[in-house]
Amino acid sequence: MSWDWSTATTQLENGQAISIYNADGEQIYFTDKGTFTWQKDAIPDYAWFNGTANHHLLTDSITDIPVRINTLYGDYHDPDSKIIPMKVHRGKQPYDLVHNRILQAKLWDPEKGKGGLWVDYDWDAALKAGMDYLDLPFSGQYGFVETIFNNNEPPEGLTTFDEISKYRFRKKAAAIFQDEDMAGMALPTPAQKKQVPVPATTVVSAGGC
Numbered sequence: 001m002s003w004d005w006s007t008a009t010t011q012l013e014n015g016q017a018i019s020i021y022n023a024d025g026e027q028i029y030f031t032d033k034g035t036f037t038w039q040k041d042a043i044p045d046y047a048w049f050n051g052t053a054n055h056h057l058l059t060d061s062i063t064d065i066p067v068r069i070n071t072l073y074g075d076y077h078d079p080d081s082k083i084i085p086m087k088v089h090r091g092k093q094p095y096d097l098v099h100n101r102i103l104q105a106k107l108w109d110p111e112k113g114k115g116g117l118w119v120d121y122d123w124d125a126a127l128k129a130g131m132d133y134l135d136l137p138f139s140g141q142y143g144f145v146e147t148i149f150n151n152n153e154p155p156e157g158l159t160t161f162d163e164i165s166k167y168r169f170r171k172k173a174a175a176i177f178q179d180e181d182m183a184g185m186a187l188p189t190p191a192q193k194k195q196v197p198v199p200a201t202t203v204v205s206a207g208g209c
Helices: 123-134 161-175
Strands: 002-004 019-021 027-030 032-039 045-049 051-053 070-072 082-096 144-154 187-188 193-196
Touching: 045 070, 045 161, 123 144
Parallel strands: 002 082
Antiparallel strands: 002 032, 019 027, 027 032, 045 082, 051 070, 082 144, 187 193
């Protein structure tokens, strides 16, 4: 699943916006927003999560690529952590080549010529207007950087596993736990991380997330 802003603003020769759909009726390109990829019944990733996370701010400098828009905290030794399924969303967003920060564009304005990206289709003007509004610096030089966002599934989505999902989770869990005894699906308790065998039929999953 992805959203690429770098392809936005392309128009037809007559100035009309372009909108393209795939065979499933999903929009895969739109002049206002760029290019999208979609997935149905996507295979989830799994990670330890204790309910806390860090979020990348517009004032944060880019230190790694892809830029992690959010970072989920937790690990095997954390008594508050659980293994969760999550959707991974990838993107490309504008960033300042000089200040090395993610940029915020102004997306809309009721009048043309005011820097609204969805009105003027001008990245330079939209980025300047957006950063001016936030009172943050903009060098005038920009590019597009890869980003990644982890979206964990809601509890009501964690119900049952099909056989393929159970096999996939066992393989993934072995790497997450870093424990050679994971063949028996030994999961730690929140309090003491004691390993408790969990029958395969009770292992939970996001299913199609």
